[in-house]
Amino acid sequence: MYNFEQVRYNMTNTIINESLKSIDTSSLVDKVEDGLVRLLQEKKLKVGDSIPKEVELAETLGVSRTVIREALLRLRMMGLIESKKKKGAVITSPDLFGILGKSMNPHILSQETLKGIFEIRLVLEIGMADFLFQRVTKADIEELKEIVSNEPPVAQFHLFNIDHEIAFHGKLYEITGNETLKKFQSLLLPVFDYVHNSGLLKQQSKLKTFVSHGGLVEILEKGTPEEFRNGMRSHLENHFVRLFESD
């Protein structure tokens, strides 16, 4: 069993310390939350371990169950715990970007943030070349070629086909073997799409295709990371132009 009394001590300690230098602006729930988080990481609780019941915590920490519940709710939102009826709450490994998902809504983000996210996507795709080359397999190459072969004709009015873009670039993220990166990308995607189609950036002046998807695949098959970075940079040229025109 874990010494949850310690949380109480830490809480009190924090209160004293902070009252000396600055006004304590944090609420009770804040303190309980901090205490619990600290405890969870100091004691090395393994995933699956269960923490005390709400009422026990409330008694031990000397606060109401209301406060405990709010604090636990926060931990749950962070993905730190999952609570099941009867069984109580158990530790879980947080899905980092799952948490972000809810906030990652184009309609509620500031323009600056939206533009920032747009840029981050470009940064990622240029910068991930080395991981692509390290981990790409022959099967991946074949799959990419398959995707490219299904590419809709470029002579359409709309700038490019979104679904196809997603398929191709999504596959690239997959090849990196970095699950975190891939999840991150799938979060960024809707925002990227939104920015691309909104009036946030200047309209695309000229629409030249530089390095094509097919060209990128060829580089990935026979070339070097350096060549791929340059190829990707060229491939994304239209986006860069729009961004830099707005600067």
Next chain:
Amino acid sequence: MYNFEQVRYNMTNTIINESLKSIDTSSLVDKVEDGLVRLLQEKKLKVGDSIPKEVELAETLGVSRTVIREALLRLRMMGLIESKKKKGAVITSPDLFGILGKSMNPHILSQETLKGIFEIRLVLEIGMADFLFQRVTKADIEELKEIVSNEPPVAQFHLFNIDHEIAFHGKLYEITGNETLKKFQSLLLPVFDYVHNSGLLKQQSKLKTFVSHGGLVEILEKGTPEEFRNGMRSHLENHFVRLFESD
């Protein structure tokens, strides 16, 4: 005034729809949360607008204040609202990565996620070259040179000086002018540091310095984005070696 009655309708609607195809596993709070989020983005509420009081919401939606409070708490955690005493809750523009901060704790993340984050940092620094060149100023160059001049001697036992690393690379992120990117980086930093020093990766076999900080500054001053990407890739070579050895 906004029609918060609509939330009630949507809630009921959702319940009905979902009960037809699958068992409704979501809790009351989930529904209220969804309803509120949907409403906030459908009606285009500007930042600073205030939403109804807890009791009003409770009455309108026909649920207890407890449920409303939990739902509002979630919105607050997402950075969607801020609540002040007396004034009620007001809409705010969410600080995307501020939310992540709490979960971004090395001790509670899985090894795979930690490694993924380590890699993402490398991707970012290689990929951001174009934005550096687009937005760098003479003052920035001077500041970088100043940082480099304070570089501690490399012939130390410990691989490199963390503070100096942070100063230099942090400044680079700053130059990109992308606040979101910079915040993201400052979140990644502790994780990166943790992974670097933990036994998660193989020990550094040979410690050669490839392109130095000074070299990077020189490229940024007189070179091209392409050269910078290659320079940065070389600069980070030691990290890449460790990663790929573990593959």
Next chain:
DNA sequence: TGTTTTTATTATGTATGACATAATAAAGGT
């Protein structure tokens, strides 16, 4: 009259007690 101080008012924060609900464990019957 204009400015400061004091006093309400109000909405969130916290506490408490009760009941509902679902998952598990225990008891019982075949």
Next chain:
DNA sequence: ACCTTTATTATGTCATACATAATAAAAACA
């Protein structure tokens, strides 16, 4: 030994009351 039924238990929800801090209103003062 297996299945069904009945407790048990911990979270989910509700209701009410009071504390607290921020604001607005009123009062006092110059």
